[in-house]
Amino acid sequence: MTTSAAATTTGFRRGFDTLEREVVLDDLPVTGMLPPWLVGTLVRTGPAKFEVGEQRMRHWFDGLAMLHRFSFGHGRASYASRFLDTPAYRAAAEEGRIAYQEFATDPCRGLFKRVQTAFAPGGAFGNNANVNVSRLGDVHVAMTETPMPVAFDPETLETLGVQPPPAPGHHSTAHPHLDGARGEAINHVVRFSARSQYRFFVQDAEAPPRILARHATSRPAYVHSFGLSERYLILAECPLVVNPTAMLLSGRPFIENYRWEPDRGTRLLVFERDGGRLRGAYDTEAFFTFHHINSFERDGDLVVDLCAYDDASIVDALYLDNLRTEPPARSMPVPPARPRRLRIDLEGGGVGGEDLADAELELPRIAYRTHNTRPYRYVYGNAAGDDWVDRVVKVDVERGEATSWRQEGCYPGEPVLVSRPGGSAEDDGVLLSVVLDGARGTSFLLALDAATLDEVARADVPHHIPFSFHGQFYRDA
Numbered sequence: 001m002t003t004s005a006a007a008t009t010t011g012f013r014r015g016f017d018t019l020e021r022e023v024v025l026d027d028l029p030v031t032g033m034l035p036p037w038l039v040g041t042l043v044r045t046g047p048a049k050f051e052v053g054e055q056r057m058r059h060w061f062d063g064l065a066m067l068h069r070f071s072f073g074h075g076r077a078s079y080a081s082r083f084l085d086t087p088a089y090r091a092a093a094e095e096g097r098i099a100y101q102e103f104a105t106d107p108c109r110g111l112f113k114r115v116q117t118a119f120a121p122g123g124a125f126g127n128n129a130n131v132n133v134s135r136l137g138d139v140h141v142a143m144t145e146t147p148m149p150v151a152f153d154p155e156t157l158e159t160l161g162v163q164p165p166p167a168p169g170h171h172s173t174a175h176p177h178l179d180g181a182r183g184e185a186i187n188h189v190v191r192f193s194a195r196s197q198y199r200f201f202v203q204d205a206e207a208p209p210r211i212l213a214r215h216a217t218s219r220p221a222y223v224h225s226f227g228l229s230e231r232y233l234i235l236a237e238c239p240l241v242v243n244p245t246a247m248l249l250s251g252r253p254f255i256e257n258y259r260w261e262p263d264r265g266t267r268l269l270v271f272e273r274d275g276g277r278l279r280g281a282y283d284t285e286a287f288f289t290f291h292h293i294n295s296f297e298r299d300g301d302l303v304v305d306l307c308a309y310d311d312a313s314i315v316d317a318l319y320l321d322n323l324r325t326e327p328p329a330r331s332m333p334v335p336p337a338r339p340r341r342l343r344i345d346l347e348g349g350g351v352g353g354e355d356l357a358d359a360e361l362e363l364p365r366i367a368y369r370t371h372n373t374r375p376y377r378y379v380y381g382n383a384a385g386d387d388w389v390d391r392v393v394k395v396d397v398e399r400g401e402a403t404s405w406r407q408e409g410c411y412p413g414e415p416v417l418v419s420r421p422g423g424s425a426e427d428d429g430v431l432l433s434v435v436l437d438g439a440r441g442t443s444f445l446l447a448l449d450a451a452t453l454d455e456v457a458r459a460d461v462p463h464h465i466p467f468s469f470h471g472q473f474y475r476d477a
Contacts, residue, residue, distance in 0.1 A: 009441070010438055010439065010441055011326070011387070011409075011438040011439075012387055012388035012389075012390075012411045012436065012438055013323070013324050013326065014436060014438060014441050014464050015388075015411060015436045015464065015466055015467035016050065016060065016320060016323050016324055016466065016467065017050075017464065017466065018048065018049050018050050018051055018063075018466070019048045019049070019066065019081075019463065019464065019465065019466050020049070021081070021463060022066075022081055022082050022083060023079070023080065023081055023463075024078075024079075024080045025078060025079045025080065025461070025462075026078050027076060027077075027078060028076075028077045028078060028079055028445070028459040028460060028461065029459065029460045030075070030076065030077055030457055030458070030459045031457060031458050031459075031460075032447070032455065032456055032457030032458060033075060033456065033457055034072060034075045034076070034077065034447060034456070034457045034459075035420070035430060035447075035456065036074070036075060037420055037421055038072045038073075038418065038430060038447075039072060039073045039475065039476050040071070040072060040073075040418075040473055040474050040475040040476045041069055041070065041071045041072070041154060041473070041474050041476070042069070042070040042071075042072075042416060042432050042445075042471055042472070042473045042474075043067065043068070043069050043133050043140070043154055043471055043472060043473075043474065044067070044068045044069075044133070044413075044434065044468050044470070044471030045065050045066070045067050045068070045084065045129060045130055045131065045132065045133050045142045045468065045469075045470070045471070046063075046065070046066065046068070046130055046465075046466060046467065046468020046469055047060060047061065047062065047063020047064065047065065047066075047130045047466060047467075047468070048063055048064060048065070048066035048081075048083070048130075048466045049063055049064040049066070049083070049089075049092065050062070050063045050064075050320060052064075052092040052096060052097060052098050053096040053097060055097065055098045056320070057098070057102065057105050057320065058104045058105045058253070058319060058320060058321075059102070059103055059104035059105065059255075059318060059319050059320060060318045060319075060320060060323060060467070061102070061103040061104065061130070061131075061318065062102035062103050062104055062105045062128075063130060063466065064083065064084075064086075064088060064089050064092060064128060064130070065083070065084040065086065065089070065128050065129050065130035065142060065144075066081055066082065066083050066084065066130075066466075067081065067082050067083075067084055067133075067142065067152060067157045068080075068081050068434070068465060068468070068471075069081070069154070069157055070432070070445050070459070073476070077445060077459035079445075079459075079461055080157055081157070081465075082156075082157035082158070084128075084129055084130075084142055084150060084152065084159055085158075085159035086126050086127045086128055086129065086150060086159070087099070087100060087126040087127060088100045088102075088126025088127065088128040089126075089128070091126065099126065100126030100128070101253065101254060102128060102253070102254075103145070103253070103254055103255050104253045104254070104255050104256060104319065105253055106251075106252070106253040106254075127144070127146055127148055127150050127162060128144055128146075129141075129142035129143050129144045129146075129149065129150045129174075130142075130144055130468075130469070131143055131144045131145065131174035131469050131470060132144075132174040132175060132469065132470035132471075132472075133470070133471060133472050134149070134176055134178070134185070134472065135178075135472070135474070136149070136164055136176075136185050136203060136204060136205035137204065137205040137206065138205070139151050139163060139164065139205035140152055140153070140154045140474075141163075141164060141205075143172075143174035143176075144174055145171055145172060145173065145174060145224070146171075146172065147166045147167035147168075147169060147170060147171075147172045147189060148162045148164070148166045148167070149162070149164050150162055151163040151164065151205075154474060163205065164203065164204070164205045164206075165204070165206075165207070165208050165209060166209075167187065167189040167201065167203065167209060168189060168191065168199055168201055168209050168211060169189030169190055169191035169192075169197070169199055170189070170190060170191060170192045171189065171190040171192070171220075171223070172187060172188065172189040172190075173187055173188050173189075173223060173224060173225050173226065174224075174470070175187075175224070175225040175226070175291070175292075175470075176203055177226075177228040177372070178368075179228075179373075180369065184202050185202065185203045185204065186200060186201070186202055186203070186212065186228060186233070187200070187201060187203045188200050188201075188223060188226045188233075188235065189201065190220045190223060192220065192244040192247070193244065194244070194245065195216055195218065196216070196217050196218065196219075196220045196244055197214050197215060197216055197217065198214065198215045198217060198220070198223070198235055198237075198269070199211055199213070199214045200212040200213045200214075200226075200233045200235075200271065200276070211276075212233065212271075212273065212276050213233055213271040213272075213276030213277075213278075214276070215235075215269060215271070215278060217237075219241040219242065219243060220241065220242055220244065221237045221238050221239070221240060221241050222238070222240045222241075222242070222255070222258050222312075223235065223236075223237075224289070224290040224291065225289075225290065225291050225292045226292060227292045227294075227295035227304050227306070228273075228295055228372070228373055229295040229296050229297050229302060229303075229373050230273075230296070230297060230373045230374075231272065231273055231274070231297060232270050232271065232272060232273060232279060232295070232297070232302060233270070233271040233272075233273055234268060234269070234270055234271075234292075234295055234302070234304055235268070235269040235271075236266060236268055236289055236292070236304070236306065237266065237267040237268070237269055238266050238286070238287060238288045238289060238312070239260060239261045239262055239263075239264035239265065239266060239286050239288075240258050240259070240260050240261075240288055240312045240315075241258060241259060241261060241264070242257050242258045242259070243257075255315060258312075260288075260311060260312045262286035262311065263286075264286065265283050265284060265285060265286050266283075266284050266285065266286055266287050267281050267282065267283050267284075268281070268282040268283075268284065268304065268342065268344060268351065269281050270282065270302060270344065270346070279346065280344075280346065280349065282344050282349060282350075282351050283351065284342065284351040284353060285353075286311070287308040287309060287310065287311075287340070288308070288309040288310075288311055288312040288314065289306045289307055289308050289309065289337075290307065290314075290337075290362070291306065291307045291362065291363065291364055292304070292305070292306045293305035293306055293307065293339065293364045293366065293379050294366055294371065294372060294373070294374075294376055294379070295373065296373055296374050296375050296376075298375060300345070300346065300347065301343045301344060301345055301346070302343075302344040302346055303341060303342070303343055303344075303375075304341070304342040304343075304344065305339065305340070305341050305342075305356065305379070305397070306339075306340060306342070307337040307338070307339060307340070307361055307362050307364055307381070308337060308338055308339075308340040309335055309336075309337050310335065311335075313332065313335050314334070314335050314337070316332060317332050317333065317334045317335060318334070323388075326387075327386065327387045334384055334388070336360040336383070336384065337360060337361060337362045338355050338359070338360060338361065339355060339356040339357060339359065339361040339364070339379060339381075339395055339397075340353060340354070340355055340356065341353065341354055341355075341356050341397070356379075356395055356397045356400065357395045357396070357397070357400045357401060357402045358400075358402070359383065359393060359395055359402035360383035360384065360393070361379065361381040361382070361383060361393055361395060361402075362381055362382050362383070362389075363381050363382050363413070363414040363415075363469070363470070364379050364380065364381040365379070365380045365381065365414065365415060365416060365417050366378065366379050366380070366417070367417060367419060367426050367427075367429075368417075369419070370419070370426070371426065376397065376426065377396060377397060377398050377426050377427075378394060378395065378396060378397070378426055378427050378450075379394075379395050379397060380392065380393065380394050380395075380415045380417055380431060380450070381393050381395075381414070381415065382412060382413070382414065382415070383404065385406075388411055389411055389412065389413075389467075390406055390410065390411055390412070391404040391405065391406045391412070392404060392405040392406075392412050392415045392431065392433055392446075392448060392453065394427075394450075394453055403453055404453065405448055405453040405455070407435075409437065409438045409439045410435050410436065410437055410438065411435065411436040411438060411467070412433040412434070412435045412446060413433055413434045413435065413467060413468060414433065414468075414469065414470055414471065415431040415432065415433045415448070416431065416432045416433070416471055416472070416473050417429055417430075417431055417450055418430050418431075418432060418473045419450075421475075425451070427450045427451045428450070428451065429450045430447045430448060430449060430450055430456055431446075431447070431448040431449075431450050431453075432445060432446070432447055432473065433445075433446045433448070434446075434465055434468065435458075436464060436465070436467070441464055442460065442461060442462060442463055442464055443461045443463070443464050443465040444458045444459060444460045444461060445458060445459040445461070446458050
């Protein structure tokens with residue numbers, strides 16, 4: 001086990017401090033009572049190391065990936081953490097340098113090396129899979145926006161290497177949709193070239209990817225996730241766009257090549273899942289989104305729910321220099337996202353829109369297994385206060401109402417819904433969230449009743465866990 005320097009940061013900024021420690025803690029102190037039916041493992045990935053020698057990562061999205069495992073059974077909880085052993089991490093550990101391009105950090109490679117590797121799958125990136133985890137068949141993978149997921153052992157957190165075949169492109173999402181009925185994992189990738197393409201494909205741990213739909217574009221949009229209904233694939237083409245040729249020669253980090261062009265508006269591209277035909281392109285006002293919530297078909301409309309920002313300024317707000325500066329001295333605040341419903345008239349071509357509630361919401365989670373691609377009632381997520389994310393939020397999309405959990409000085413992460421086995425209600429279960437206690441400088445695993453948002457239990461970790469993005473719960477067989 002390695003150790004880190006003593007904590008010097010308090011408040012929410014502690015969540016952006018490097019964590020060097022890899023630990024195995026077999027029995028965490030638990031306050032309250034974990035449900036006896038909660039048996040399984042929550043696995044999360046996220047950035048944990050932001051400095052390499054004298055070099056610093058520039059953006060929250062750039063930190064080197066660490067896996068975190070919380071296991072539950074018999075009312076007890078354990079925890080383990082381990083860095084993902086990627087080329088990016090290996091270069092940092094063995095050579096003491098940032099050797100690969102990240103979202104907003106670039107090691108300043110020469111033009112020849114940039115041209116040589118830029119459009120090779122994963123060639124310019126070190127597979128720093130710090131965004132999400134998923135399971136492709138029997139293989140657990142950590143994912144980022146590069147096209148090659150990294151396999152790992154969910155018990156030991158050992159990195160197993162890049163095993164799944166790479167995506168058919170260069171910039172993929174870390175949010176595949178898992179369709180249990182069809183036995184498919186569907187994802188999206190952008191292939192950059194003089195005539196770029198959006199591509200939806202079936203992702204598999206063993207077979208080469210199978211392309212479902214493709215669409216040519218000269219100025220690809222930044223795509224972090226996509227929508228899926230029973231019959232359609234939905235791409236929200238927001239006006240944060242890039243010129244691939246200029247990106248190759250610019251010398252700037254990946255995201256800094258994109259430009260916000262609101263006059264383009266946002267275009268919703270809808271493809272048929274069977275056959276891949278473009279069903280239509282539907283224009284609406286400009287907005288930016290990272291995360292889709294859910295999509296489904298009703299009364300001739302295609303309903304697309306997502307977390308919408310007024311513009312793409314959220315990208316700049318998440319640079320570490322901004323986040324590590326105490327408010328109100330920040331150069332810019334963190335803008336809010338709102339849960340928005342778009343209704344696409346597939347025949348008439350019109351797009352209507354409204355907020356699902358008078359609330360903020362990001363990092364959304366639903367009862368995915370039972371309600372993805374179908375009408376649903378509840379979505380969970382996070383919302384920010386005056387300084388940083390300080391609430392777990394539940395939105396009732398039928399009533400347009402929102403409730404929240406908040407504790408002074410605490411900063412929760414993405415709430416993962418774990419449904420009660422045999423439960424009939426959509427919100428019958430618990431929410432699991434990793435929370436930073438800003439005063440103590442340590443973290444805890446919080447369990448909330450998904451129906452009421454009352455606290456059920458918490459399990460304390462003796463150190464801080466840097467803010468992460470996404471995780472998944474896997475039940476024990």
